[in-house]
Amino acid sequence: MRNLYRPLLAAALVTVFAATSCTKAPQDENRGLRPEAVVLLAYANTSPISSADILCSGVVAAGLIITARHCVRDGQRLRVVADPVDLCDQTPDMGTPLTSPWQIPNPRADIAVARATLPGSPRPPTAAGAPGTFVVTGWGTRPGHPIRCTSRTITLKPASGCGDDDTTLCLTGAQENTCTGDSGAGVLDHTGELIAIVTAGNSCHAGAPGTYTRLGPLMTWARHHGLATS
Structure with a gap:
């Protein structure tokens, strides 16, 4: 996530929080993508990959790696590693160099x-357990614990204290929260559909609100390019 989570980008990517109600359901135009895998993004010139090399998280759906735009702004070559993986027990050639260019469905x-085509048998992320809750699986840290060997899954619920409209969701974790490295991770609802990705937050602690980008712009772009969305 950016802001506190991505301090080098915070000045250019400030999220304006508004005290609005955060109970809206995802809009129909955001729906239709079924995630196939959870991935981490690391710089391509790091071998082997350690937890310190993780740039962001991502999710694969409809043959596309989807992540946060602020994760790829520096133009660095990246390597993609699909879950499940243990960064504390790996081989130096882990992951697939990403050769396809990044595309921006909507500049806003x-x-x-x-x-991208991922080798092996990636593990699809799990759906949320109940209506009105969401889950996100990513490579974020925990407060006070910067070492990450594996991904983690967090249950989210609607929150207040940040923007929630047709383009963003305001969510928080009750037991854990998204943090550094979770940017770009996919948010799933109880049906298993991908509805948003992690964007920004100002605290990694449980209960703090975070901003999540809805997938409406991506769905519009995908339909225009004839990609499967269900």
Whole structure:
């Protein structure tokens, strides 16, 4: 996530929080993508990859790697690693170098996509357990625990204290929260559909609100390019 989570980008990517109601359901135009895998993005010139090399998280759907646009702004070559993986027990050639260019479905949305084929048998993320809750699986840290060997899944619920409209969701974690490295991770509802990605937050602690980008701009772009969305 950016802001506190991505301090080098915070000045250019400030999210304006508004005290609005955060109970809106995802809009129909945001729906239709079924995630196939959870991935981490690391710089391509790091081998082997350690937790310190993780740039962001991402999700694969409809043959596309989807992540946050602010994760790929520096133009660095990246390597994609699909879950499940243990960074504390790996081989130096882990992951797939990303050769396809990043595409921006909408310059006003914090979304970037690239085409990629992942080797092996990636593990699809799990759906939320009940209506009105959401889950996100990513490579974020925990407060006071910067070492990450594996991904983690967090249950989210609607929150107040940040923007919530047709383009963003305001969510928080009750037991844990998204944090550094979770930017770009996919948010799933109880049906298993991908509805948003992690964008920004100002605290990693449980209960703090965070901003999540809805996928409306991506869905519009995907339909225009004839990509499957269900």
